[in-house]
Amino acid sequence: MPDPSTLTPVDRSGGVRMADVSQKSDSARTAVAFGRIHLGEEAFQRVRDHDINKGDVLTTAQIAGIMGAKETSKLIPLCHDVMINGVEVDFTFNEEKEAIDIRAFTKSFGVTGVEMEALTAVSVAALTIYDMCKSVTKDIRIGDVHLRAKTGGQSGNWKSEVSAEEPAQN
Template identity: 55%
Template sequence: MLTHINEKGYAKMVDISEKDDTVRCAVASAKIHVAEETLQRVKNGDMKKGDVLSVAQIAGIMGAKNTSTIIPMCHQINLVGCDLEFNINEDENYIEILSTAKSMGKTGVEMEALSSVSIAALTIYDMCKAIDKRMVISDIHLLEKTGGKSGDFKF
């Protein structure tokens, strides 16, 4: 049974009022593949628009905080923490983005973590597109989640 469909077949937001508040955590990942020159300029802070990873950090946090405004069936949640990590892979010319989102509430934070890495990757793209239009955002996925009725998950 689809939980986001009502008895008439229309979309609905799931009622979570009967669920218990629990600590919930989710970790998501994304990659953005860039040209070698782009990667070096990001790493060295040589982009005209500023410090790419610092701006992407803030954008990723904002993405997590605003998930319910852009994903129609997401609940507004009590997001109690969000942190991003950027790992530069110089051998394969990509930046891996990891986001950890945490809440205390009745529903999970998977969508917040996924939104976070997506918005961070899009921000990197935006800040670097003047010199590299061939960037590719890939591998956006949930790595793990804890808490809630459905239990823990690890990719």
């Protein structure tokens, strides 16, 4: 187990605290996150055909994902409030899996990264799709939410290895 004093959100007594980023320099930062929601045949086709009673599923999920990114620090304890300069939430119909692939891109200029904002955008978009499709089926699975890439900050740039299951998107 790591020494608690080396973990920034942990204080000397083992309690939690928000990491002090006051000595960090501002830099341009971006993050890309990915997730997938498996809908099954009927719900997948109905989303594609714009035939869900609650309305336009993907537009609503896109707005929800953007709102989720903006509210991340209110949802995740100890997460810094970040001045977000941009959020994009995109969807791709995955015919083979009867799923919708979700990609979120976030960017900011500041002292801390926007990985949590991108991950939250994907998660909230997926939950919104679930909410709008649950009257069709409850057999909906949200999964594979992960960080695909990040740029900026002290740790520099990072990119995940793309699995064969997901499309190569930036």
